[in-house]
Every structure is written in structure tokens, then in C-alpha cells.
Amino acid sequence: xxxxxxxxxxxxxxxxxxxxxxxxxxxxxxxxxxxxxxxxxxxxxxxxxxxxxxxxxxxxxxxxxxxxxxxxxxxxxxxxxxxxxxxxxxxxxxxxxxxxxxxxxxxxxxxxxxxxxxxxxxxxxxxxxxxxxxxxxxxxxxxxxxxxxxxxxxxxxxxxxxxxxxxxxxxxxxxxxxxxxxxxxxxxxxxxxxxxxxxxxxxxxxxxxxxxxxxxxxxxxxxxxxxxxxxxxxxxxxxxxxxxxxxxxxxxxxxxxxxxxxxxxxxxxxxxxxxxxxxxxxxxxxxxxxxxxxxxxxxxxxxxxxxxxxxxxxxxxxxxxxxxxxxxxxxxxxxxxxxxxxxxxxxxxxxxxxxxxxxxxxxxxxxxxxxxxxxxxxxxxxxxxxxxxxxxxxxxxxxxxxxxxxxxxxxxxxxxxxxxxxxxxxxxxxxxxxxxxxxxxxxxxxxxxxxxxxxxxxxxxxxxxxxxxxxxxxxxxxxxxxxxxxxxxxxxxxxxxxxxxxxxx
Numbered sequence: 001x002x003x004x005x006x007x008x009x010x011x012x013x014x015x016x017x018x019x020x021x022x023x024x025x026x027x028x029x030x031x032x033x034x035x036x037x038x039x040x041x042x043x044x045x046x047x048x049x050x051x052x053x054x055x056x057x058x059x060x061x062x063x064x065x066x067x068x069x070x071x072x073x074x075x076x077x078x079x080x081x082x083x084x085x086x087x088x089x090x091x092x093x094x095x096x097x098x099x100x101x102x103x104x105x106x107x108x109x110x111x112x113x114x115x116x117x118x119x120x121x122x123x124x125x126x127x128x129x130x131x132x133x134x135x136x137x138x139x140x141x142x143x144x145x146x147x148x149x150x151x152x153x154x155x156x157x158x159x160x161x162x163x164x165x166x167x168x169x170x171x172x173x174x175x176x177x178x179x180x181x182x183x184x185x186x187x188x189x190x191x192x193x194x195x196x197x198x199x200x201x202x203x204x205x206x207x208x209x210x211x212x213x214x215x216x217x218x219x220x221x222x223x224x225x226x227x228x229x230x231x232x233x234x235x236x237x238x239x240x241x242x243x244x245x246x247x248x249x250x251x252x253x254x255x256x257x258x259x260x261x262x263x264x265x266x267x268x269x270x271x272x273x274x275x276x277x278x279x280x281x282x283x284x285x286x287x288x289x290x291x292x293x294x295x296x297x298x299x300x301x302x303x304x305x306x307x308x309x310x311x312x313x314x315x316x317x318x319x320x321x322x323x324x325x326x327x328x329x330x331x332x333x334x335x336x337x338x339x340x341x342x343x344x345x346x347x348x349x350x351x352x353x354x355x356x357x358x359x360x361x362x363x364x365x366x367x368x369x370x371x372x373x374x375x376x377x378x379x380x381x382x383x384x385x386x387x388x389x390x391x392x393x394x395x396x397x398x399x400x401x402x403x404x405x406x407x408x409x410x411x412x413x414x415x416x417x418x419x420x421x422x423x424x425x426x427x428x429x430x431x432x433x434x435x436x437x438x439x440x441x442x443x444x445x446x447x448x449x450x451x452x453x454x455x456x457x458x459x460x461x462x463x464x465x466x467x468x469x470x471x472x473x474x475x476x477x478x479x480x481x482x483x484x485x486x487x488x489x490x491x492x493x494x495x496x497x498x499x500x501x502x503x504x505x
Contacts, residue, residue: 137358
């Protein structure tokens, strides 16, 4: 009997859904460098990324290597996952230099949307995924190679993927905050000049087919119909927590200066925004949290599984958790890593990345991905701490995403399935678990021995269904939520989509 550990099913159904979540700060970057252990394992990546989370960052990582790390930059100490995104760069018109904007904060949301018949499943060890497409430069599917061969599912997923990012202006002046993910393009410099910070957001898909990874690191996952919530495709019946990244970049330093902003993958449009995730949680803690962290305000301190497992994190204090020394982790195959320094001003983007403005699909740099970055140029000016920014010990206020949100019904379009390097066989061929509830959820692997159900209503009005599904291939532990988790429903903050593709409906 083969058992996949960590697949714990939560089956508690309410007449009104409980939308709990936790909001975890990871403000200090572990490192900003040209590594991508998901898409380009074993080599220097084509463009640089800003990493937060565990400090076992290397060209190749495993769940075991992440667990062996000695610290994390995240608020919950047992989360040694890797979270990474491309950096926001500024190209000065006056000097021609490219430099990375200062990262003020990084926040990870784990949103929980239990649904009748679609219980939540925790991410197991070995799980990893990519959200977004770094080569995209347009919201038009026709720009993606081979899109004329896409089936309806692929077209549908593309239409959802292009709405999974956001570029929000943070002002701290009392003005009404912009809703989460209502602007999918990188704003013009004139608009950014009115911002203290630019918050770049990335929603991850939360519908899963049960495999730990896929050859393109995306197709084992799918977006639900409302992007962060809603019905999952039949091909991806399992529901995971919805992960949302918020990266706060300090742009006040560049207010009034001539130049342009772009991402470190050479994207000036914003359509190439993407995020990567490799699971590095203590498995028992994460499973417990998915079952029991249902605070409507998303406070880590209100999550009992995290008691005694948190730390104070502050983006302005000296870094106490940095990337482990090169000698302590796997060395980059080319040996060039020690000479790399992306966190500096230079005449070209780190990795000699070429600026590609689209709308055509971007091409991969013709140069060797392992070529060292240019030599260090004169040090960039120190970042300015604007008076309007939050106090040193004050975290950015929770965005609209921190409340139960109403996402748009995406129009029909298409999904990018551009292949990326294959993953280890152990990941690509991991069997997809089944729930044994509906025939369409069965994958034919293993036979269903029996099921047991029990339905009852508690004095608190909670309708609970207990389901135990027993299969020869995979076993599940079914749990129920306590009545106290019903709690009062907080005020529903709606995501207003008033611009561009996300027109209000």
C-alpha cells in the first residue's frame, strides 16, 4: 500500500461558508540572485529573483534540504518554504543604470475556502508550483506559441491566469486603498510617482490534480472559476489553500526622477509577473493549520497550531537570517555563483537580460544562462525612507485580500502551457489521489474498499459531514471542524474591478 503523507481532508460544511486565513509576514529577503531551483535546477537562472522564507536557497533544493535550514525570514519559524518573485527594477534615464528597488515587505496569505464536496487538502512534502508566465508580454492568447492548439481548459486557464496578478499603488495618505489585483499591468511612471510603495500581487492556483509537480510546474494546478475561489475544473478536483503573495517595493526614492520601472526578467508590461513556491513547512503543523486556522482577520497569533512557533520579524532590523554559506549547500554547477552580485546598480540587467516590451511572446536570451553578471558598478544611492511610509515596527496594513473577497467572473480567453525543463520522475509521476466520493473524481488508481458517512447538526447550527474513504493506494484522514470555528462573518470587502480587463460586472 502506497501512502502519500500529509493529504489530510477537512470536511466541515456550513450553511454560510467560513472564510478563514492567515497572513504571514516574511519581510527580509534571504537573497536576491540568479537562481531558480524550480524552473532551472542545477544552474544559474536566466534572470534574478528575490527569495524569502527558509535560508537553504540553492540551485537545487529538496524538502529535506529545506528542512535542514537553520532559520526562516517568515513569521512562523517552522515554515522553511521558499517563496520567490522577480525584483522590481528602475532604469534611470539620466545614468542609464539599472538597480533593484528596495523591498520593504513580503506578505504571504494562506486563504481557506472549504466547499461542500471540495474539502481542503494540505500541501504535502515535495509539492512545488509556478504561477504566471515570465515570457508573457500581452493579455492576448494568440501571442503564446502553439495557442492555436489549446483545448477549452487551456483557454479558460489563460483567461484566469492573466487576472491573477496586481500592481497596486500604496500611498499612506488616507485615500481609499486600491482593491487587490484590480490592475494587471505595470503602471506608468507618472502614476507610480504618486505612490510610496508599489505592491505587486500574485495569486496562485488552488485546484490540484494530486501530483507533486508537472513538467511545466503549472499544469498540475488550475485556477478556480473566480481565481481565488469558486468551482474547480473536474480535472483538478482537490482544493488547496489559496496562496497570495504581496511584495511591497519602495518607489518613493524614484518619485520625480526620469526613467522607467520594469521587472528583472526584462518585462516592462507586467504581464510576465510570476511567483514560485516550494513547500518547506513542518508537515504536521501545516496540516493542523489548514484544518484549524480559521480566524476571519488572518492573525497568525490567533492560529493555535502556531503557538510557540512564531518570531518577531521587521524589515528594518539587521538581517538575522541570510542564505547559508555556499560551502553548506549544493554548489551551483557552473561555479560562477560566487562571482554573482545582482543587488547593485549596473548598465545592464543582472544576467544580461534583454528588455522585451512585447506584445509578442518574449524569447529566451541567446547568451549563456551561466554567464556571470557584469562587474559591479558604482554603488547605488542608499534607499530613502519616506516620511509617509509605515513606522519601522509597523507592518503594512492588510489589503483587501485579507478579507473574504468576491473575485470577477473571467471572460473567455485562453492558458499558457509553454513547456519548461522536465522535473524529476518522482515528482512528475506522483499518483493523483482520489476522494472516493464522485465517480468523476476517481483516477482508476487503486480500488475503493468502503466509505462511511455521518451527517448531523450541532447546537451551533453547523452541518457537519464526516466522510471516511478507504482505498488500497492512498489513505486519507478525515477531520471535522469544531463548532466554535463558525464565528461571526466579517464584513465582506469586495474586489472592485473597474479598469481594463477587470471591468465591474
